[in-house]
Each structure stands twice: as C-alpha cells, then as structure tokens.
Amino acid sequence: MNPLSAHSILQVWERGQGQHLVNKALTLLAATCPEMTQNELAELSVGQRDALLIDLREQTFGTKLNVFAKCPQCQGHIEFATDVANIRVMNDSVAKEVELSVEDLNLRFRLLNSSDLASVVNCNDVTIARNLLVQRCVLQANRDGIALSSRELPGEIIDKLVVRLAECDPQSEVLFNLVCPSCDHNWQMIFDIVSFFWTEISTQVKRLLREVHTLALAYGWREVDILSMSTVRRQFYLEMVS
Ligand SMILES: [Zn+2]
Structure with a gap:
C-alpha cells in the first residue's frame, strides 16, 4: 500500500466534504485501493475496512498516534501517545x-x-x-x-x-482502558480509526493549503507544482520566504 501523496490528501478531503464518516472511510479506501469497486469496498467487514485504514494511516503519517479523550466523569481532557501496533488486531481469516x-x-x-x-x-x-x-x-x-x-x-x-x-471481527472494535489523572475515574474508550484519521487529514489539508498560499504568493508557482514537491523541498522554500 502506498502512502497518500499531498495531492491525494487534498482530493480525498475535498470529496469527503459533506459525507458522513462511513462514506468518508470509503472515499479514503477508494483512493488507495483503485483495483476494488465501490461495492467491493462497501462489502468489506468493518474490521477489514479498519485494518486497511490503519495500514494507510501508518504509510501516510507514521506509526505514532496522539490520541485525545474526554473523561466522562469530570470532563477533563486527556492526551496520550500510542503506536499503531496497539490498535492493530492480527486476524487473517474473517469468516463470511x-x-x-x-x-x-x-x-x-x-x-x-x-x-x-x-x-x-x-x-x-x-x-x-x-x-x-x-x-x-x-x-x-x-x-x-x-x-x-x-x-x-x-x-x-x-x-x-x-x-x-x-x-x-475483532478489528472493528478497538478499546483503550483509560484512567483519568484528575479524578481517577477509569473507563473503556472506543477508538475509531475513521474519525481519528479524518481529523488528521483535515489538519494536514489546512497546513498544505497554507503552504501553497505562501509559496504561490512568493514565487507565482501553481498549486499542482507546489504539491508535487517533496516535503523537504517545500519546507526549504518556506523557510526562505519566511
Ligand atoms: Zn476525570
């Protein structure tokens, strides 16, 4: 599986506007599994779908995840880092x-x-x-x-x-056991890879569009050319104009 390029991230995000999360997940998968029809993607079990999304997330943004949660008792915010290995469930055979x-x-x-x-x-x-x-x-x-x-x-x-x-379909339900550092309440949080990944994509899109804006203003380059650059090269130009 290939990572989503800067251009694909923008395309997926644009297509997913106005879609509910179930369809956003299918939009993401369609971008990375072009050999599969829309029906085939929609008929994957929820766990199979999430396994593919976890792979795509890892390829695109790496193995580290920064997860946010809200304590259901005191409403305090919790942030913790984890690894994709902790949300991946190895399950090769999903029974039909x-x-x-x-x-x-x-x-x-x-x-x-x-x-x-x-x-x-x-x-x-x-x-x-x-x-x-x-x-x-x-x-x-x-x-x-x-x-x-x-x-x-x-x-x-x-x-x-x-x-x-x-x-x-164990990959369809990923749970974290959490303890609130403020009130000691402990609970199980359901981790949803679709909303997690989509939030990251939205953040990345805003960053990319700001970068395009800055470089297009400074050099007059086209969006397609700025997005085709490697991140390293784009960052170098951004430093030059800042
Ligand atoms: Zn709490």
Whole structure:
C-alpha cells in the first residue's frame, strides 16, 4: 500500500466534504485501493475496512498516534501517545458467515459492513438502529428446525449476537482502558480509526493549503507544482520566504 501523496490528501478531503464518516472511510479506501469497486469496498467487514485504514494511516503519517479523550466523569481532557501496533488486531481469516446456537435457537449471520452502517447513519434511536442491523446481518434463524424471522428474535439472543459480531471481527472494535489523572475515574474508550484519521487529514489539508498560499504568493508557482514537491523541498522554500 502506498502512502497518500499531498495531492491525494487534498482530493480525498475535498470529496469527503459533506459525507458522513462511513462514506468518508470509503472515499479514503477508494483512493488507495483503485483495483476494488465501490461495492467491493462497501462489502468489506468493518474490521477489514479498519485494518486497511490503519495500514494507510501508518504509510501516510507514521506509526505514532496522539490520541485525545474526554473523561466522562469530570470532563477533563486527556492526551496520550500510542503506536499503531496497539490498535492493530492480527486476524487473517474473517469468516463470511458464522453460526450461533443458544439452546434450541440457531442463527446464521454475516459480519457487518459499510453498507450496513450507512443504512442506519441517520437513525437517532440506538435500539431501532440495532434491530435494523440485526435484520440485515441475520441470514437464517430457526427454533427447533422451524424458521424464524429476524424480527422475532428474543432480546437476549440479539445481545449474544452483538457480542459474537465483535468477536468474529475483532478489528472493528478497538478499546483503550483509560484512567483519568484528575479524578481517577477509569473507563473503556472506543477508538475509531475513521474519525481519528479524518481529523488528521483535515489538519494536514489546512497546513498544505497554507503552504501553497505562501509559496504561490512568493514565487507565482501553481498549486499542482507546489504539491508535487517533496516535503523537504517545500519546507526549504518556506523557510526562505519566511
Ligand atoms: Zn476525570
């Protein structure tokens, strides 16, 4: 996988304006996996998608991550550094379909993908969204051999299914155990590579556009030429004009 060039970072950022995070993730992947169709990308499991995004992030910005969190108890801000190795889950084989049996109930389900997430992106009710996702991912359900609709599944089975979905696609849920230095509260924070990476891209875009502005004013160069320069060369010119 190649890193995103300065030009690609600007293109991806521009395309992603107005998109929700699920589509921003697909826009990022489309830029780095041109051999895959939009449908193929959308059908990757959420964990497979995130594994690719972690690789792309590492190639583009390196292995170090500066993570920000907010304590849910005292609202204090926490910042800590970590490494991509701590958010990467090694999981070579992601099963296409998985079975779950609880007493006399048998389910066959597939893992959640970006199309599933996109279908509930405007749903503000967590329970409704969860039920919609269950209906999409349950392929077959039966009790004692008699077919059951996914709408008829009891709540405790849905709870077990949600746990199995995360277990079968471990890269889809990265958790950090945090302790607040101000109030000692400890909690688990979900780390979302999509919003993390997108925030970094937005920051990088602002830096790049400022650099283009400065060099274009000073030398009259075109945006495309300034962006094609290596970072080292661009920084050298920026120092000359500052
Ligand atoms: Zn706190």
